[in-house]
Amino acid sequence: MLTTNPFDDDKLREECGVFGVSGAEGAAALVALGLHALQHRGQEAAGISSFDGTEFHSYRAMGHVAGNFDRDEIIRGLAGEVACGHVRYSTTGETALRNVQPLFADLSSGGFAVAHNGNISNALRLKRDLVRRGSIFQSTSDTEVIIHLVATSSYRSLLDRFIDALKQVEGAYSLIVMTPEGMIACRDPLGIRPLVMGKLGDAVIFASETVALDVVGAEFVRAVDPGELVIVQGTETRSIRPFASVAPRPCIFEYVYFSRPDSIADDRSVYSVRKAIGAQLAIEHPVEADLVIPVPDSGTPAAIGYAQQSGIPFELGIIRSHYVGRTFIQPGDKVRHLGVKLKHNANRGLIEGKRVVLIDDSIVRGTTSLKIVQMMREAGAAEVHMRIASPPTRHSCFYGVDTPERAKLLAAKLDLGGMTDFIHADSLGFVSIDGLYKALGEAERAAIRPGYCDACFTGDYPTSLTDQDELAPVEQFSMLEERVG
Amino acid sequence: MLTTNPFDDDKLREECGVFGVSGAEGAAALVALGLHALQHRGQEAAGISSFDGTEFHSYRAMGHVAGNFDRDEIIRGLAGEVACGHVRYSTTGETALRNVQPLFADLSSGGFAVAHNGNISNALRLKRDLVRRGSIFQSTSDTEVIIHLVATSSYRSLLDRFIDALKQVEGAYSLIVMTPEGMIACRDPLGIRPLVMGKLGDAVIFASETVALDVVGAEFVRAVDPGELVIVQGTETRSIRPFASVAPRPCIFEYVYFSRPDSIADDRSVYSVRKAIGAQLAIEHPVEADLVIPVPDSGTPAAIGYAQQSGIPFELGIIRSHYVGRTFIQPGDKVRHLGVKLKHNANRGLIEGKRVVLIDDSIVRGTTSLKIVQMMREAGAAEVHMRIASPPTRHSCFYGVDTPERAKLLAAKLDLGGMTDFIHADSLGFVSIDGLYKALGEAERAAIRPGYCDACFTGDYPTSLTDQDELAPVEQFSMLEERVG
């Protein structure tokens, strides 16, 4: 099956995006817009929960935000001035609706809804202990562990129970929680996954990226700090920082690929960082060529940077179909090899006889790079040089990013020469890890306490990985697709 | 909205049917057939769980068995030689998929699936206690209480934990439970709801009614006894009776309406009992008339009994459309009053100028009876005499039957004369409560320890009704319809 799905690219995939609103009439409609702007962070499923002062309401669906959360009857059903939502890409095989967030539970303190971006790296061990004590899990999501820790905590107040729970979990989490007493947004002590705060009139807004603030017309206030809990009651906010302070390690790959280029991450324009990486790449890996061509669309900002630095003209040598939003299952065996062109086509008139520099943001398995290089050659390119706007991806991520097992990562298997051969390029260059930090305004990567989580490039994981070190228990229950109506 | 749904009748509604198989290859396919035969016990939703020796599988869907559980890919996904299923009619407003049974939980002892016919009459009180201790409920079903009681029991073995749980619940339950160690079928100490056991080759089968055994070609072995747990491992069975012995009180309404006429309930043919009630009715309430006409289809056996006893010819004076299986929402206001005829039509040629005796099984609100009498008059009937094959229904049921609140029961509001006037009949007669027991082979209803639960007629409830005596807490969470795909 060849597809034109835009997400069948050879890319790492962000697992989730979250969005929350407190203090706005029709909060759920704003959440729907915000989630639409975060759709690139999770295309598999989406959900919104709201609280109307008395009751919680929830709607979750497989598929995109559009087509589900643009139905009037759905939004009307999600009444209240407080709402939060979630878009999800699943990394496991388990895609049932019961795993779609926000997760909800009726605790003795009242309703408790949670939307989570990240991954708890000791979830399996915690779950085993909880089940032994009588807890019953309704999902296979790591997030549910947090809810059970809150439910069974021996502290009295809900806030204390929540902090008690967070202190037991390891890993990455940006959370938006809704309770009858208010909304809580928080980020793990290392701030691995992003979370920003905005204002729309009096309403308080949280989102994974600033682009979601733009879309709802909200003003960007600041990032939620690593280790910070922001507690909102109506439109009033207060912060607490219950964790020992550590140096933050936000995910560097947000700059490379995950975030939208029009987002501002920790005060930096993502677009500008990508252009700077491209310029750095031109310095580190110059080449004599006629055209700089982005692999659309994620390679474009770096390609502009490369072209401006090198003086080689930027041209659209690969045209991307607009109609790749839905999977096209290619019919018949005969035409199977033709599939890649459904998505990308060489701009033949431009390429013929030219030496081209292709700019892409990253290489994971290398399969798409190979096809793109071949497409350039078939269109008559004289030379094909590939430049990559990130260092070689050599390690899996355990913090909420979908990475293939290490054995499938091209850079974990082959050296530069091997990779160049594999993708049939005339030359191949990756930006260096120091070059990447330079594009972010630092002189180089600090050997001790570097400013970002760059484990996928370096293998330097900032937390312990409890579950990885134990045997993953076999999930013994399979829920088939279910049907309503 | 007028509909032709066959279940918009003025009837009490059985809430559930259960079916289980242990020790048969392709067990889920048998369960699908069995549930189809029990469809009259619950049309709203259905589910099947199976266990393949390692993993549990489950599929639940809103709607009928046909259209959901006759899809090959679904049945193939429900692998294993052990399976159980459930059909459901909801009595509460909550119709979400998460309430569809079998319910499933991953306990520390492994998977635990349960299908339940009946109603736990102290479920709300038990739930409140469990939530206070940290349990998180995934459904609003009373059945889930049993699972949490098992999960948090301080006993060691799963069987002891299960018995511990059952000893805390009040009310009616016929349960089929699946665990990695085997299947358990059990019936509450009073045996309020039915449960029978059969054999198909070596395989052991449990079902709410014998008709489901017939449909899969199984042999009827015996009813599960009130208070009995039948434990099946593979094809081996053993029984335990952990409760103090009490006189059974099976539901008498199963004979009046719930069970299919071709079922055998506690060694009695339901069809024969209904004919005997009809004959008793002819003795208690004779009338000079030309025709005995059943209100189709549930009044037919009693009408045959009435006709044979009275010598008045049995005729089809009301023709029922075959096409009432799905709701027909009547379009437009103009034609609203015509709706009832979509379902039933008078056999005009037969009725004109005749004195007719209509036989129906019961009257709940009286609305349908009124329409039927009017239809007879419009077709030219000279006299219309209504005879009812059960005593007046005056009390609500709290054991798994959908009854309207008392204020809507015609017989709770009006005396015989008032009811006769309300339905515009020339005369009206109900079989007496003693007559009903006579049709069941007893001399009369015993004042002390009568042989059946007849609370809907007498108000004599055989258990305490804890939740009825406390205030029902407001459910604070509303899950909208959800979507897959």
Next chain:
Amino acid sequence: MLTTNPFDDDKLREECGVFGVSGAEGAAALVALGLHALQHRGQEAAGISSFDGTEFHSYRAMGHVAGNFDRDEIIRGLAGEVACGHVRYSTTGETALRNVQPLFADLSSGGFAVAHNGNISNALRLKRDLVRRGSIFQSTSDTEVIIHLVATSSYRSLLDRFIDALKQVEGAYSLIVMTPEGMIACRDPLGIRPLVMGKLGDAVIFASETVALDVVGAEFVRAVDPGELVIVQGTETRSIRPFASVAPRPCIFEYVYFSRPDSIADDRSVYSVRKAIGAQLAIEHPVEADLVIPVPDSGTPAAIGYAQQSGIPFELGIIRSHYVGRTFIQPGDKVRHLGVKLKHNANRGLIEGKRVVLIDDSIVRGTTSLKIVQMMREAGAAEVHMRIASPPTRHSCFYGVDTPERAKLLAAKLDLGGMTDFIHADSLGFVSIDGLYKALGEAERAAIRPGYCDACFTGDYPTSLTDQDELAPVEQFSMLEERVG
């Protein structure tokens, strides 16, 4: 694939039902109700066309009336005081939407919609001629021939063109036509298929059966005469009879099976005729037995007649599931042989040790009869005697009834002894052809000009069969299922 579809019976199948209204506000809503009452005449597809004085509107759908024509937006879209509709069962493999009626064409005289019950027996020859002269057919329906004959007629007025068309066609037709000038209902000169006229207030109504008049609350006026055209403008009607007069030959099978028992066909109650056939059967084929059991539901009236005549008690020995309205595709191979019981189940308690007389309306292939007899034997019947309320079906119908090819008709292959053996009965008896005419009030079947079309029993076809005598041309176009939205 075993199914529980109620129409997988071993029955002949009526192809169509028609219903028309002129002069009633919201005419389409009445048509929807009328078609629902005629659903037994065609379950595959349905359509309604309306005329609002300026524009024609149309909606056609695969499937039942309920679920399609009970949607408010559909009925609202079918504006106007004139409307007609059609239910259809297809006899050919071609089931595309473009064949669903009413068919519509924009003629030079304006719109022209037609709903047809019957079959044109020279349609293929006429079509070939029309195509040769440049006509383009949009369906494979024989009915479209009539429209093209009207379009290309050399007469001037629309009525003359329509009569010109009818004079060229052979076979059976009950038609309801809508034009800007009014509605025309007509019946072929032999009156093979039924058509009745009714009144609802001032509105004029046409329907295939009186039961559809009952359902909309209309009064039965009279049958449309064979060879009559009733022309309606608003609520005014006039009749013309453009054909030479011949003795009518209405279809006798309408009394045996097609019509609903509560219909009045040509002044006779269908129910009473069926009871009379049953009584005649008891006279012609008496037997000593304990129970008379109908094969539900179509055998019931004849069984009542048989029981009353013979004095043997009528009992429900076979219980029919209510849930057979939709197909249940039986999952898995293992349980394939169990399928028939999904639909019918023996009332075991009643049958055991008894001599039973089964009454069915007809035998076509004999496959169902065999299963029913076996079911009785498995339930312990001492003897099983089958009695059939029609003569042996030995010939195909070419007038709008779905009959298998002759080679598949049991009675065309085997004599009485052979059929008795095939179905494993102890005895088998069919009512005689003279007995059938007796039940209809005649002394016997007249050898010359019998009063009914009984070709399926006698092979005596009342028209020539042009297309049958020529080679059916290969249809060279296959339209796959199509999709909206």
Next chain:
Amino acid sequence: MLTTNPFDDDKLREECGVFGVSGAEGAAALVALGLHALQHRGQEAAGISSFDGTEFHSYRAMGHVAGNFDRDEIIRGLAGEVACGHVRYSTTGETALRNVQPLFADLSSGGFAVAHNGNISNALRLKRDLVRRGSIFQSTSDTEVIIHLVATSSYRSLLDRFIDALKQVEGAYSLIVMTPEGMIACRDPLGIRPLVMGKLGDAVIFASETVALDVVGAEFVRAVDPGELVIVQGTETRSIRPFASVAPRPCIFEYVYFSRPDSIADDRSVYSVRKAIGAQLAIEHPVEADLVIPVPDSGTPAAIGYAQQSGIPFELGIIRSHYVGRTFIQPGDKVRHLGVKLKHNANRGLIEGKRVVLIDDSIVRGTTSLKIVQMMREAGAAEVHMRIASPPTRHSCFYGVDTPERAKLLAAKLDLGGMTDFIHADSLGFVSIDGLYKALGEAERAAIRPGYCDACFTGDYPTSLTDQDELAPVEQFSMLEERVG
């Protein structure tokens, strides 16, 4: 309703794309791929017809190619080595399936399927005559006129009948016709709409654009000439030119917007022409500015040309969401004004304080331009200069392009100053008509017989417009949406 549909832009819309294959095994699979590549030419519906040597097969569906024509069972049903297909955008209100092409008819010569890009400008007059003579139309498509002209032609051979038909029609047509004798591709004498020919092995391919050849891996052979009929039998082709020779007038807007940039139209790279227009625009309308920003995606090639000519850096100042492929109906009134940002968002970090030149391909109503300018201002742009890569669009198109009525065209209502004010820009410049011809390699637009149809800019229509000069008759039939299954 605000939507993120990519086609709610303020753009003219091409109505159709066609694709045909003769002589390739599994031809329909190739057609599906080709249509996917032409999806931008018609998003409303698609259809494919095939011929297997004996029978024609057809499948048509509302919606995109993906989701309909990537289903194996559909492609398998479209058997044969000859197939053609069509994508459609409807310009009229009539969107029923019966208008989806290829249209098909059974003529006396056998099947006849036709896919048409263009518009017959005397279709209504021809239809009126045909109906008067007895033809019955099944669609409201102008294309069907051609089929009826063929069916009723007095010539003998199919080819003569087809030419006879073409000689009677006026307007624009690129046609692919399938008959049992072979495939015919043809282009109207002026060659208004494009059509190219390619080869894949021995197979002959026709397509609206070369990009569709690329996608199936075919080699571009040449454009079909204006007035040429290419007749293909198997893999053999021959040409006839039955029309008097006239100077061609291909549509100039294909270069401006309709064609994909990676297509080659009449030997010119569309991408290069667009860059040349951008460069010409920089010469004609220079401005001092900091950034050149394309309105994505159609303005990008011209923006690159403008940037290269002017030396002002090309930057992505507007980010387009990837998730606009499906309509997002914005929920609730409160957030209505926020809608446009769902689709486009300003790259705020880049824009702030900068003087920007926006490049778009055309302005139709001006509504989107206004929103884009405002978005730039809200993001802090110091100056906003709009440059348009086509002359002002002042006239409707009657040759198969969806243009609003003249009264809605901004340039038909306002002069340059008025337009500049309307969109709130600091300055506005359109490329001149002579500049546009320069970009196409000509010195200027020839006053007499210019090389292209540029009627939308100049009002100089190359054919007579018969139907425009007569009153459009009211279509008297409305077919509601229909349902299968």
